[in-house]
Amino acid sequence: MSTSSGSKISFDTEWEYSPAPESTSHVTIEPQYELFINGEFVAPQDGTYFETINPATETAITKVAAAGDGDVDLAIRAARAAYEDSWSKISASERGKYMYRIARVIQERAREFAVVESLDGGKPIRESRDVDVPLAAAHFFYYAGWADKLEYAFPGKAPASLGVAGQIIPWNFPLLMAAWKIAPALATGNTVVLKPAETTPLTALLLAEVIRDAGVPAGVVNIVTGEGSTGAAIVDHPGIDKIAFTGSTEVGKIIQRAVAGSPKKYTLELGGKAANIVFEDAAIDQAVEGIVNGIFFNQGHVCCAGSRLFVQESVAETVIDKLKDRIEKLIVGDPLDKNTDIGAINSKPQLEKIEEYIRIGEAEGAELYQSGCAVPTQGFWCRPTLFLNTSQSHRIVQEEIFGPVLAVQTFRTVSEGIEKANNTPYGLSGGVWTDKGAKIFHMTSKIRAGVLWANTFNKFDPSSPFGGYKESGLGREGGLHGLMPYVRME
Amino acid sequence: MTTSRKTETPAFPDLSTVPRVDRVGVEERCARFQTRSIKKESKLYALNLVLSMIDLTTLEGQDTPGKVSQLCYKARHLHDANPGLPHVAAVCVYPTLVRTARKALGDSGIHVASVATAFPSGLASREVKLRETRFAVDEGADEIDMVISRGHFLAGDYSYVFDEIAAVKQACGESHLKVILETGELSTFDNVRRASVLAMHAGANFIKTSTGKVQPAATLPVTFVMLQAIRDYYCKTGRMVGMKPAGGISKAKLSIQYLVMLRETLGKDWMSPDWFRFGASSLANDVLMQIMKQQTGAYQSLDYFSKD
Numbered sequence: 001m002s003t004s005s006g007s008k009i010s011f012d013t014e015w016e017y018s019p020a021p022e023s024t025s026h027v028t029i030e031p032q033y034e035l036f037i038n039g040e041f042v043a044p045q046d047g048t049y050f051e052t053i054n055p056a057t058e059t060a061i062t063k064v065a066a067a068g069d070g071d072v073d074l075a076i077r078a079a080r081a082a083y084e085d086s087w088s089k090i091s092a093s094e095r096g097k098y099m100y101r102i103a104r105v106i107q108e109r110a111r112e113f114a115v116v117e118s119l120d121g122g123k124p125i126r127e128s129r130d131v132d133v134p135l136a137a138a139h140f141f142y143y144a145g146w147a148d149k150l151e152y153a154f155p156g157k158a159p160a161s162l163g164v165a166g167q168i169i170p171w172n173f174p175l176l177m178a179a180w181k182i183a184p185a186l187a188t189g190n191t192v193v194l195k196p197a198e199t200t201p202l203t204a205l206l207l208a209e210v211i212r213d214a215g216v217p218a219g220v221v222n223i224v225t226g227e228g229s230t231g232a233a234i235v236d237h238p239g240i241d242k243i244a245f246t247g248s249t250e251v252g253k254i255i256q257r258a259v260a261g262s263p264k265k266y267t268l269e270l271g272g273k274a275a276n277i278v279f280e281d282a283a284i285d286q287a288v289e290g291i292v293n294g295i296f297f298n299q300g301h302v303c304c305a306g307s308r309l310f311v312q313e314s315v316a317e318t319v320i321d322k323l324k325d326r327i328e329k330l331i332v333g334d335p336l337d338k339n340t341d342i343g344a345i346n347s348k349p350q351l352e353k354i355e356e357y358i359r360i361g362e363a364e365g366a367e368l369y370q371s372g373c374a375v376p377t378q379g380f381w382c383r384p385t386l387f388l389n390t391s392q393s394h395r396i397v398q399e400e401i402f403g404p405v406l407a408v409q410t411f412r413t414v415s416e417g418i419e420k421a422n423n424t425p426y427g428l429s430g431g432v433w434t435d436k437g438a439k440i441f442h443m444t445s446k447i448r449a450g451v452l453w454a455n456t457f458n459k460f461d462p463s464s465p466f467g468g469y470k471e472s473g474l475g476r477e478g479g480l481h482g483l484m485p486y487v488r489m490e
Numbered sequence: 491m492t493t494s495r496k497t498e499t500p501a502f503p504d505l506s507t508v509p510r511v512d513r514v515g516v517e518e519r520c521a522r523f524q525t526r527s528i529k530k531e532s533k534l535y536a537l538n539l540v541l542s543m544i545d546l547t548t549l550e551g552q553d554t555p556g557k558v559s560q561l562c563y564k565a566r567h568l569h570d571a572n573p574g575l576p577h578v579a580a581v582c583v584y585p586t587l588v589r590t591a592r593k594a595l596g597d598s599g600i601h602v603a604s605v606a607t608a609f610p611s612g613l614a615s616r617e618v619k620l621r622e623t624r625f626a627v628d629e630g631a632d633e634i635d636m637v638i639s640r641g642h643f644l645a646g647d648y649s650y651v652f653d654e655i656a657a658v659k660q661a662c663g664e665s666h667l668k669v670i671l672e673t674g675e676l677s678t679f680d681n682v683r684r685a686s687v688l689a690m691h692a693g694a695n696f697i698k699t700s701t702g703k704v705q706p707a708a709t710l711p712v713t714f715v716m717l718q719a720i721r722d723y724y725c726k727t728g729r730m731v732g733m734k735p736a737g738g739i740s741k742a743k744l745s746i747q748y749l750v751m752l753r754e755t756l757g758k759d760w761m762s763p764d765w766f767r768f769g770a771s772s773l774a775n776d777v778l779m780q781i782m783k784q785q786t787g788a789y790q791s792l793d794y795f796s797k798d
Contacts, residue, residue, distance in 0.1 A: 005728035009721060013758040015535055015749075020527035126525060285718050286515025321725075329754045338527035435510045455512055 004321070011328050020338040022125045027115045033064045033201070035071055035225065036208035038078035039218025045070040050227070052201055055122035056335050056344040056379040064201045067224035072193070072233040075222040079164040079191040080239055082219030087191050088161055090217075092148035099144035099186055101214035102207075106137040106179075109210065113203055117175055118335040120202040122344030122380070123298050125336050135460055136179035139478075142462035143183035146483060150188065153480050159487035161189030162265060163241035166234040168255075169204075170247045171197035171346050172301040172402075178204045180477050181244050182221060183462075188486040190242070193222045193234055197247075199347045201225040232258075240264055242486065246303070249400075249426075249471050267475025267485045269303065269467060271400040272428030274449065275421035276306030276457060277411075280314045282433035286455070288322045291406070294431060294457035296330060296384055299342055300404040301350070303472075304429035306457050308397055309408045310417055316410045320388065323408075327371040327384040334376070342404060345380040354382050354403035361387045361396040366407070392423055400426070414439070418446045427469030431457045450476070500656050502649060503691040509722070511679035511715055520710040523751045533746065534784045540745045540777050541568060542576035543763045545603055545734065547771050548583060549610075549702065555590040558583055562594030564798035569778045571794070572785070578774065579763035580633060584609070585626040592630035603668070604631035607658060610672070610701035612637035616654060623661040634658070635668040635734075635769075637701060638685060640675045648688060655692035668696035668734055673712045674704040682712055686719035696732035702769065707737025710744075710751060717755040730759065736769025742780040745773055 032049065034041040049063040067075070087095070106113065110133045117128040150159045165185045169177035174196055185192050196204035208223045224230055228251075235243055235258050243266040245255050252270040259266050276294050278287045294306025311319045335343035345351040362368055367388040375381035385405040390397050397407045411417045421430060429451040432443040440454040450467045453459060460466070465481035467473060475485045528536055546565045548557060558581070565578045580601035581591050591602045604626035608614035614622075623634055636658050642650040659667045669689035673682050689697050697716055700707035713735045720731045733752070739745055745768060752766055760766055775795040783789050 004725055007724050007728040009725070009757045010759060011754075011757040013753055013761055015539070015753060015761060016532060017526065017528060018530040018532040020529050130525070281510070283510040283512035283515060285509060286512040286519075289515055289519050338525070435512075456514065 009325060017339050019334075021334065022115060022118075022336045022338055024115055024119075024336070027112050029062050029116070029202075031062060033062060033205050033225070035065045035067050035075070036205065036212075036221075036223040037071070037075045038082075038222065039212060041208070044068060050198065052120055052199065054119050055199075055346055056376070058379055061119060061202070064205070064225045067195075067226040067230045067233075069233045072224055072230060072237060075193045075224050076164060076166070076234070076237050076239040078219035079193050079222055082217055083163055083191040086217040087220050088189055092150065092189070095186060095189065096144045096147035098214055098216045099140050099147060099183065102210055102216070103137045103140035103144060105210045105214055106133065106140065106207075109206070110134070110137070113175055113206060115336065116206060117203050118343065121171060121174055121200045122335050122346050124340040124343040125338055126340065127298060132173055132176045135462070136175045139176075139179040139183045139462045143187040147187040150483065150487070153483050154487070154489065158490040159188065159483075160490045162486060162488060163190060164239060165190045165192050165242045165244060165486065166237070166240040167192060167194040167244045168231045168234065168247065169194065169196055171200040172298060172303070174200035175203035175207060177246055178207055180246075184477070184482045185244075185486050186220065188483055190486050191220045193224060193240075195224050195226060195231050195234060198225070198227045235259065242266065244485065245269070252473060265485060267467075267477070268473040269475070269477060270428075270471060270473040271426055272303045272305065272468065272472050273308055273398070273400050273424050273426045274304055274306045274429040274431065275308045275310055275447070276431040277310045277417050277421060277433065277443065278312065278315070278319055279432075279434040279439065280312045281435045283435060283455070284315060284318060284322065287433040288319060288326055290431065290433060290455070290457045291323060292326055292330070295406040296327070296342055296404050297458050299345055299382070301346055301402055302458065304451060304458065306429070306431050307401065307406060309406055310411050310420060311408065312417075313410045313412050320408065323386065324369060327386070328373070330371060330373065330384050332371075332373050332375050332381060332383060342384065345382050345403065348380055350402065351380040351382060354401055354405060357396055357399070357401045357403070357405060358385060361390075361394065361405075361407075364394045364396065366390045366394055366396060392420055398424065414442070418443065421447050425471040428472035429453070500691055500693050502652055503687050505648065505684055505687065508684050508687050511683050513679055513711070516679060516711045516714055520714055520751070523710065523754065524747050526747070526750045528746050528750065534781065536746045536749050537742060537777050537781045537784070538576055539749060539761065540742065540768065541774060542579060543767050544578040544774055545580045545582045545736070545767045545769045546578045546774060547581075547702070547736070547769050549605060553584060553587055555587065558587045558590045559594045560798040562591055564774075564796060565595065565600050566598050568774060569795065572778075572782060575778075575781070579767055582635065582769065585622055585629060585631070588626050588629035588631045601632040602630055603633035603635055604629070605635045605637075605701075607636040609635070609637055610703040612639050613641070616657065619654070620657060620661045623658050627661070627663055627665050631665055633666045633668060634662050635670055635698060637670045637672060638689065640672055643676070643681070643685060648684075651685070652688050652692045655689055655694060659693035666695040667693065668698045668732075669694040670698045670701055670736075671716075672701055672704055673699045674706045679712070679715045682715050683719050686716050687723065690719070690723045690731050694731060696734050696767070698734040698736055698769065700737040702737035708735035708739055708769075710747060713748065714751055714755065717752065721756055730765060732765040732767065733760070734767040734769055739768055739770050740772045740776060742773070742777045745777065
């Protein structure tokens with residue numbers, strides 16, 4: 001189909017975009033951050049702090065308290081007391097009122113949240129401003145609405161709250177994941193102990209300020225920063241009624257073992273290796289855009305990233321040529337620049353992991369293609385990367401890389417596409433690109449994944465449930481389904 | 491149909507290979523172009539480039555030689571208070587005013603563009619359209635802006651449309667041909683993409699969105715669809731085709747967003763008045779105002795900018 005003249009588009013223009021850095025003058029970073037327990041910021045019992053660094057510059061931003069077992073115990077006791085004394089007693093519409101307040105204050109302080117998110121985590125300001133922060137506010141608005149309507153969510157049943165929820169969230173969407181966790185828990189009448197990831201604690205601590213300023217009763221939300229051991233202390237604590245975890249499949253399995261035999265309810269939102277399937281009858285240019293959005297959104301640090309691309313053979317050459325062209329125009333660099341498309345890799349260990357997979361891909365004989373864009377010398381960076389001529393047997397196809405690395409395969413028939421898409425231990429998400437409605441329904445009913453997008457990718461909405469099949473986890477977050485893990489039927 | 495005696499007879503394209511277009515995806519991509527933040531030097535560079543790409547246009551029933559002469563003076567002297575500005579690319583008029591414009595523009599290097607082929611409806615016989623084209627060329631038009639027969643296109647008679655464009659192209663002789671798709675009447679992006687392919691294969695030097703007489707006229711999404719068609723045609727054939735969004739672009743900010751889209755779709759080689767034009771009547775003054783703002787730090791009253 002593609003009879004190419006060999007003529008190439010040159011993007012080497014003399015018109016360069018001048019730097020357009022987002023202002024940081026409205027943001028104050030404290031020299032030190034404490035734990036948020038029982039409505040107050042308190043120092044950790046053993047006085048331990050750790051640094052959080054800006055991955056774009058490798059410089060320390062500030063120090064953050066490391067919660068030990070004693071701090072976690074204190075936080076859980078505070079959550080229990082708040083549950084028994086206030087949160088389970090006040091009317092549901094009161095709970096909703098506080099949540100609406102949180103949502104509104106997030107909106108009011110949106111610019112501040114966006115800048116801190118990009119500073120701490122490395123994601124481009126365009127994404128934190130246009131995606132993370134608005135969606136976080138939207139989650140609080142959405143679940144605030146459910147707070148006094150739970151009997152309509154579960155008709156004929158009497159949903160009751162569980163008690164204290166322990167929540168552990170990852171570094172890829174720090175504020176948004178905090179909102180995903182806290183909002184449904186509060187709406188259903190539970191109290192919360194939340195642990196942000198150690199590389200990105202700052203927006204959760206800002207959120208703690210918002211929660212305090214919204215007048216939420218003390219102890220209803222507690223935020224304890226720290227490393228994996230802090231998370232383990234939460235999981236193992238007998239005062240916890242429910243665990244909600246988002247993170248790696250590896251840690252998810254540890255948690256599942258830890259809570260086995262206990263009465264703790266749990267939901268796990270784990271890794272993924274989503275298939276993005278492009279048929280020959282797709283709107284090709286928009287599919288290419290969707291492929292880019294699927295894998296390069298948030299530097300590929302997305303559990304539902306479309307990291308396996310399947311292109312029907314008849315259009316493979318065209319799609320790959322267009323894809324190569326497209327990634328040349330992605331701007332990699334300063335996360336705070338408004339024109340940046342791809343920011344910094346979140347941490348050094350993550351960059352090393354991605355680089356290790358790129359070496360593995362090359363050693364496996366896959367064809368490496370990287371954009372020729374310049375990247376800064378300081379900081380953690382990875383150019384948009386394609387691996388062509390891959391197969392299901394490649395490790396770069398099987399394992400989650402969690403970076404801007406796309407493994408490209410071709411397929412011939414619909415059934416082959418389905419078979420390969422499902423040939424993975426994961427099952428979080430997937431994408432189908434075709435102009436034919438019937439094919440969309442066929443594919444989406446056959447692919448075993450929790451979220452399937454048709455002719456788009458990486459779209460999120462608080463009203464839409466999200467979660468995985470197989471080793472991508474269990475339980476759903478978002479939407480009406482997102483209420484279920486936080487209630488028991490009486 | 492009209493057979494070309496030229497050695498290169500344009501070949502009717504295989505329309506089955508024209509990619510489908512998804513409106514939602516196109517609009518999303520265009521929203522991204524609009525979030526690009528163009529400041530300081532890059533803004534000034536863009537504003538000057540926009541000025542040089544303008545087809546200063548008057549297409550009113552009430553146009554007179556006097557009006558056109560004034561417009562041509564403006565085309566040569568955009569804002570003499572600020573020396574060193576580029577001049578616009580062309581002045582665009584009706585065929586009967588081409589001679590006036592030609593005379594007024596002299597050796598300025600500014601092209602005379604003329605609409606033709608029963609602009610804006612295109613509802614005239616082939617013979618009338620070809621005669622009008624030849625008339626405009628004979629009067630001195632460097633560029634002909636034709637309209638396609640939207641009725642035939644929508645009725646599925648693609649070969650009629652194709653042959654007509656090819657015939658007008660032949661009638662243009664050495665003059666460049668811009669083909670107006672009148673996207674506001676084509677209703678879907680699939681149609682826009684198909685019409686773009688038809689026009690390019692039939693010999694268009696430029697493809698153009700609109701007459702300016704129908705709403706919606708030029709939009710970022712419809713222009714984006716056409717730019718992608720140009721890109722694919724270039725990659726396939728090696729021939730560059732120009733793009734002219736026309737109608738509804740009156741603000742400097744929007745015009746810069748068009749350039750961002752151009753830069754990120756067709757790249758370096760199209761960033762010139764030879765390959766990209768804005769069909770606009772009031773854009774120039776807003777761009778001038780922004781240039782003065784960049785240079786002096788203050789906005790000036792519109793009364794400091796001539797309205798010809």
